[in-house]
Amino acid sequence: MNSDLYLPAANDRNDEPGIIERTVLNEYKYGFVTDIEADEAPKGLDENIIRFISAKKNEPEWMLEWRLKAFRHWLKMEEPTWANVSYTPINYQDIIYYSAPKQKVNPANLDEIDPELRRTFEKLGISLDEQKRLSGVAVDAVVDSVSIGTTFKKQLAELGIIFCSMSEAIREHPELIKKHLGSVVPITDNFFAALNAAVFTDGSFCYIPKGVRSPMELSTYFRINAENTGQFERTLIVAEEGSYVSYLEGCTAPMRDENQLHAAVVELITMDNAEIKYSTVQNWYPGDKEGVGGIYNFVTKRGICKGVNSKISWTQVETGSSITWKYPSVILKGDNSVGEFYSVAVTNNYQQADTGTKMMHLGKNTKSRIVSKGISAGFSNNSYRGLVHVSKGATNARNFSQCDSLLLGDKCGAHTFPYIEVKNNTAMVEHEATTSKIGEDQIFYCNQRGIDNETAVALIINGFAKEVMNQLPMEFAVEAQKLLAISLEGSVG
Amino acid sequence: MLNIRNLHARIDGKNILKGINLEIKAGEVHAIMGPNGSGKSTLASVLAGRKEYEVTEGSVDFLGKDLLDLSPEARAGEGLFLAFQYPIEIPGLSTTNFIKTAVNEVRKYRGENALDAVGFLRLMKEKMAIMNIDQSLLSRSLNEGFSGGEKKRNEIFQMAMLQPRFAILDETDSGLDIDAIRIVANGVNKLRNKDNAVLVVTHYQRLLDYIVPDFVHVLYNGRIVKSGTKELALELEERGYDFIRSENHIGEEVK
Ligand SMILES: Nc1ncnc2c1ncn2[C@@H]1O[C@H](COP(=O)(O)OP(=O)(O)O)[C@@H](O)[C@H]1O
Ligand SMILES: [Mg+2]
Numbered sequence: 001m002n003s004d005l006y007l008p009a010a011n012d013r014n015d016e017p018g019i020i021e022r023t024v025l026n027e028y029k030y031g032f033v034t035d036i037e038a039d040e041a042p043k044g045l046d047e048n049i050i051r052f053i054s055a056k057k058n059e060p061e062w063m064l065e066w067r068l069k070a071f072r073h074w075l076k077m078e079e080p081t082w083a084n085v086s087y088t089p090i091n092y093q094d095i096i097y098y099s100a101p102k103q104k105v106n107p108a109n110l111d112e113i114d115p116e117l118r119r120t121f122e123k124l125g126i127s128l129d130e131q132k133r134l135s136g137v138a139v140d141a142v143v144d145s146v147s148i149g150t151t152f153k154k155q156l157a158e159l160g161i162i163f164c165s166m167s168e169a170i171r172e173h174p175e176l177i178k179k180h181l182g183s184v185v186p187i188t189d190n191f192f193a194a195l196n197a198a199v200f201t202d203g204s205f206c207y208i209p210k211g212v213r214s215p216m217e218l219s220t221y222f223r224i225n226a227e228n229t230g231q232f233e234r235t236l237i238v239a240e241e242g243s244y245v246s247y248l249e250g251c252t253a254p255m256r257d258e259n260q261l262h263a264a265v266v267e268l269i270t271m272d273n274a275e276i277k278y279s280t281v282q283n284w285y286p287g288d289k290e291g292v293g294g295i296y297n298f299v300t301k302r303g304i305c306k307g308v309n310s311k312i313s314w315t316q317v318e319t320g321s322s323i324t325w326k327y328p329s330v331i332l333k334g335d336n337s338v339g340e341f342y343s344v345a346v347t348n349n350y351q352q353a354d355t356g357t358k359m360m361h362l363g364k365n366t367k368s369r370i371v372s373k374g375i376s377a378g379f380s381n382n383s384y385r386g387l388v389h390v391s392k393g394a395t396n397a398r399n400f401s402q403c404d405s406l407l408l409g410d411k412c413g414a415h416t417f418p419y420i421e422v423k424n425n426t427a428m429v430e431h432e433a434t435t436s437k438i439g440e441d442q443i444f445y446c447n448q449r450g451i452d453n454e455t456a457v458a459l460i461i462n463g464f465a466k467e468v469m470n471q472l473p474m475e476f477a478v479e480a481q482k483l484l485a486i487s488l489e490g491s492v493g
Numbered sequence: 494m495l496n497i498r499n500l501h502a503r504i505d506g507k508n509i510l511k512g513i514n515l516e517i518k519a520g521e522v523h524a525i526m527g528p529n530g531s532g533k534s535t536l537a538s539v540l541a542g543r544k545e546y547e548v549t550e551g552s553v554d555f556l557g558k559d560l561l562d563l564s565p566e567a568r569a570g571e572g573l574f575l576a577f578q579y580p581i582e583i584p585g586l587s588t589t590n591f592i593k594t595a596v597n598e599v600r601k602y603r604g605e606n607a608l609d610a611v612g613f614l615r616l617m618k619e620k621m622a623i624m625n626i627d628q629s630l631l632s633r634s635l636n637e638g639f640s641g642g643e644k645k646r647n648e649i650f651q652m653a654m655l656q657p658r659f660a661i662l663d664e665t666d667s668g669l670d671i672d673a674i675r676i677v678a679n680g681v682n683k684l685r686n687k688d689n690a691v692l693v694v695t696h697y698q699r700l701l702d703y704i705v706p707d708f709v710h711v712l713y714n715g716r717i718v719k720s721g722t723k724e725l726a727l728e729l730e731e732r733g734y735d736f737i738r739s740e741n742h743i744g745e746e747v748k
Contacts, residue, residue, distance in 0.1 A: 440545070445581040448541050449595035449651065450569035450602060459594060463585030463634065 028285055029486070031255030034101075034120040038144070038226050041098035047071065050198055053098050053145075057167045057201070060174060070187035070197030077191045083354040084383040084415055085323050087296065090261060097199045099226040100146040113149045117141075124252060125479070126221050137217040137248075137475060138163055142233060144226045145201035152216065161245075162207035163218050166234050169205035176207060180238055184267035184302050184331070192263045192298040192325075196232045200265070203233035208243040208274075217246050217473055222262075224253035224284070224295070230261040237267070239274035241307065246277040246473055251320070253285040257293045259322060268303030270310035272334065276303065277313045279472055280328075281480050284320035286487070291350025291379075294322025301328035305337030305363075313340040314357065315471040317480045319487040322351055327385065329358035332366035332394075339368040342468040346461075346487045347380030347412070356386035356417070361397035361427070370401040373465045376412035377488050383415040390427040397427040405435040406464050408457070408488065458485035494519045494690050495560075495659055500551035502539045509535045511715035512551070517659070520687040524701055525694045526726060527712035528734045533694045534578055536712070537663045541575040542568050556658065569595075570602030572658030576648035576665050578694075583635040588647065589617075591635045592654050599655055620653040624680045641668035649680045656684070661692045666700040678703030698730035711737055 041052050050071055054064040079090070101117055110128060121128050121141055128141055128149055138152035140163065147165030156163050162173060170177050187197040204220040224231050239245055253260065262284060268276050278301075287294025297320075303312035314328040330339030341357035359368035368388065376382040382405065390397045405414035416433050438460050446456035462469065462481050472480055500513040509532045517523050527533055539546045540553065542565035553560040560568060583591065596616070597607040608616065621628065626646055636644050645665050652660050662681070666674050681691060681704050693704055701709070701723055709726045711719040711734075718737055719725065729737075 439581070441581050442583055444541075444543055444565065445577065445583075446591075446595075447565035448569055448575050448577075449591070449655065450566050450599035451595055452564075452566045452598070455594065455598065459586050459591065460583055463583050466585040 028255055030124060030252035030283065031285060032123065033254045034116055034225050036114065036116050036225070037102040039100045039102050040096055040226065040229075043096050043228065044093045045095070045097055045199065049097050053199060053201060056098060056100070057170070059170055062174075062178070063170055066182070066187070067198050070194050071199075073188050074191065074194035074198055077194055079191050083325050083385070084381065084417075085325065085352040085354050087259070087323050087352075090296065092195075094228070095261060096226070096229040097145075097232070098201055099144040099229040101143050101148065101225070110149050110151065117143060117148055120223065120225070121221070124221065124223065126250075137219055140165060140204045140218075140220045141223070142202050142204075142220060143223045144229055144231060147202045147204070150204075156214070156216075159212050159215070160209040161212060161214055162205065164205055166200070166203040166205050166236070169236075173205070173207070176238065177205070177236070180236055180267070180269060181234070182267075184269060184304050185265050185300050190300060193265050193300040196234060196263050196265045196300070200232045200234040203235045203264070205235070206237040206245060206247060208237075208239045208245045210240040211242045213243065214245040217248055217475065219248040219250065222249065222251040224260060224262065227256065228258065228260075230263065232262075233264050235264070235266040237269070237276055237278070239268075239270045239276050239310075241271045242273045244275045246279070248279045248281070248473060248476060250281045250283070252283050253295055255285050255288070255293065259294060259296050261296045261298070262321075263298045264300070266299070266301040266328075268312055270303070270305050270307060270312055270337075272307030273309045274307060275311040275313075278303070278315070278328070279476065280314075280316040280318070281472075281476060281483065282316065282318045282320050282324070283483060286320045286351050287322040287349065289349050291322065294351070295320065296323045297321035297325065298323070299326040301326060302331065303329070303339070304331040305334050305339065305366075307337070308334040308363075309336045310334050311338040311340075313342070313471070315342040315468065316344070316355075317468070317472070317483065318343065318345040318353060318355060319483050321353075324351075324353040324355050326355050327357055329360065330368065331360045331362065332368065332397075333362045335363040336365045337363055338366070341368075341370045341372070342471045343372045344375070344465040344468045344484065345373070345382055346375045346484060347377070347382045348488055349378040349380060351378075351380045353381070354383045354385055356384045358387040358389065359399060361388075361390040361394040361399070364393070364395045365397070366394055367398045368400075370399070370403070371467055372401075372403045373468055374403070374405045374414050375408070375461055375464065375484075375488070376405070376414050377408035379411050381413045381415075383417060385417040387419040387421070388429055390422045390424050390429065392423045394424050395426050397424065397429075399427075399429045401431045403431070403433045404464070405433075406461065407435065407437045454485070457488055461485070461488065494556060496554040498552050498554075500536075500539070500553060501549045502535060502546050503549055504535070504546050508549075509546075509715055510539065513715075513717060515710065515717060517690050517692065519690055521708065522685070522691045522693065522704060522706045524706040524709045524723075524726060525692060525712050526696065526709060526729055531712045532715045533712055534663055537575055537578075537661045537694060540661060541565055541573065566598070567602065569655070570599050574652050574655055574657035574660040576645070576652055576660065576662045578663040578667070580636045580639075580644040580648055582637045584637050586635050588631045588633060588635045592617075592631070592651055595651065596654055616654065620650060623683050624650045624653055625676050626650050642670070642673045645669055645677060646673065649677050653680060653684055658689050659692070660689070661694065663694045664696060665693075666695055666697060674700060675703060698726045701726050713737055
């Protein structure tokens with residue numbers, strides 16, 4: 001018997017039995033609210049609020065100074081308007097910048113996590129119980145402005161891996177934080193990054209020491225719960241020489257008629273021969289069918305391949321948010337370094353996504369690969385925006401970009417904005433783009449075989465997105481495939 | 494099993510089927526022949542439930558049910574299968590995964606449990622042997638980059654997997670060489686039994702040497718203008734469609 005007929009081959013996971021089961025869900029599954037008392041700052045933003053946040057977190061003076069510097073710079077900046085999205089202006093004085101569920105802050109023992117919060121995460125499919133985890137995935141759980149607990153810290157610490165909340169890192173590992181925080185995304189980088197630097201409240205810190213391969217996936221689960229709050233988290237991952245880590249983030253939020261702002265910053269650093277694989281399954285509340293409510297997701301993600309032969313790979317599955325503005329990028333500084341960007345962005349109803357990447361080739365023999373799959377339905381707008389930059393010294397740089405768009409229906413939009421800047425004539429830069437529609441004939445073909453419209457669409461889009469989905473860690477691939485199908489529910493037939 | 498009465502259908506305001514009457518009983522094989530554009534694929538599409546076609550008159554009874562009232566997937570669940578004249582490609586979706594989904598959706602429709610991986614594999618192995626089909630083909634994206642012959646073989650393989658009560662083969666022979674025709678016909682014959690029926694749409698008499706029909710019908714300009722036994726197919730082969738044209742005095746309606 002040849003078993004690869006039905007066992008998932010490494011490169012063909014869509015064949016895993018039962019993945020595309022018909023999922024009957026009529027609404028956003030994660031839209032509930034946890035009823036828990038919160039410790040909140042008053043609405044609005046000024047230096048006092050920043051001092052309040054910093055004090056809440058028992059931060060050292062240098063951190064407060066860093067925040068204030070960012071804030072003062074932010075005041076002089078203007079919100080960017082170049083993205084292909086439109087939204088009602090954000091009133092930055094109408095947001096609560098700090099909201100923490102009332103429980104023992106950062107409990108040393110996971111048993112001390114408030115049972116209500118524990119149940120919240122169970123409902124989201126995330127177990128904070130180390131015994132219950134089948135596969136090796138360590139989780140940092142962030143609710144609104146604070147981390148409520150991190151699993152497997154001890155086991156990881158035995159290998160010298162630091163995996164903790166950003167607040168804890170600032171207190172416990174100030175030298176590492178001082179050295180790296182803001183070194184990839186400076187506080188002046190852009191409007192949202194400056195805002196984040198001023199008011200960020202938590203996030204995760206991962207440090208993988210020299211020569212260590214993390215034995216488990218590290219992950220952070222971001223949950224927005226409180227009303228009128230914004231979530232501003234910062235993640236920093238440092239992979240020392242010869243180390244490897246695979247990291248995953250997930251996110252959800254309650255259904256509300258108001259828009260909520262999420263402005264995160266993620267920085268990745270790889271030294272010689274190190275590799276970071278960063279995967280995102282973004283499922284913030286997308287708003288309702290009429291486009292009311294939903295998360296404004298303005299995120300700056302950037303990695304630097306500092307060392308030779310190092311590699312940073314971004315994989316993202318973007319299904320949520322009413323507005324998505326994010327461009328996970330790689331600065332290819334070390335010779336022979338490799339940057340990858342694999343993206344599936346799904347927009348339905350009135351969602352708008354403007355997402356893509358920047359690959360900055362600085363070192364010699366640097367390579368980058370971009371695979372972007374945009375799926376648009378309803379009245380949504382889905383744009384790919386990417387820059388491939390090859391600087392003068394980047395001899396023999398190679399880039400390959402593939403940007404495919406799939407349209408469901410004729411009221412949605414798909415756009416590609418590829419920018420290419422080449423300053424070295426040994427570079428080879430290839431760009432391919434396609435736009436297609438899910439055909440009536442494809443759906444009918446499936447129908448004729450007994451497959452209904454929704455399942456047919458799930459099969460077709462999972463086929464379309466396969467190259468990207470195959471990049472996801474196995475533990476998350478199944479959920480992510482279901483998510484694609486659910487996001488497009490009601491868009492056909 | 495299938496009873497078509499006075500079926501009229503149109504697309505984009507153009508009348509294509511103009512009163513089809515046809516009764517097919519369990520255990521029978523019927524062949525429909527006719528020149529290009531006479532409406533053979535339209536008839537197949539209407540029976541399979543393609544919604545672009547509008548049925549303006551008539552009825553179709555399938556195993557005691559009003560076929561025209563059912564969604565295309567329900568028709569498949571009831572046991573109707575169409576081997577497409579032009580099979581559709583779905584990039585990135587493996588043929589195996591597609592067929593597995595189809596088999597289990599149809600089982601679900603019939604209130605049967607889904608086949609597990611082992612059961613599915615067993616069924617697949619059995620049918621692969623009958624259809625002389627290679628596994629490497631089945632792990633490729635559905636119909637993507639398949640040769641004409643591979644696409645047609647894949648259609649019949651799917652038919653074998655789904656075990657329909659009533660199958661329509663729309664020009665499954667076109668584009669096949671004689672060896673491939675023999676394999677396809679052999680596959681179809683092995684699946685025949687007293688409880689199912691087949692409607693073979695073809696241009697050429699050739700296929701009917703291998704899948705021997707009980708009845709042959711000539712479709713011409715949206716109507717069945719002549720019915721007979723398999724000798725009719727031979728006659729058509731010899732004399733072409735012109736004799737139909739002259740017999741029916743409808744030549745002027747055909748381009
Ligand atoms: N989408 C369509 N719009 C208009 N006419 C169509 C369409 N599809 C098929 N037809 C016409 O219907 C007639 C019958 O076509 P078809 O059923 O494919 O014939 P056959 O299979 O016998 O060759 C032809 O004249 C064809 O041009
Ligand atoms: Mg035809």
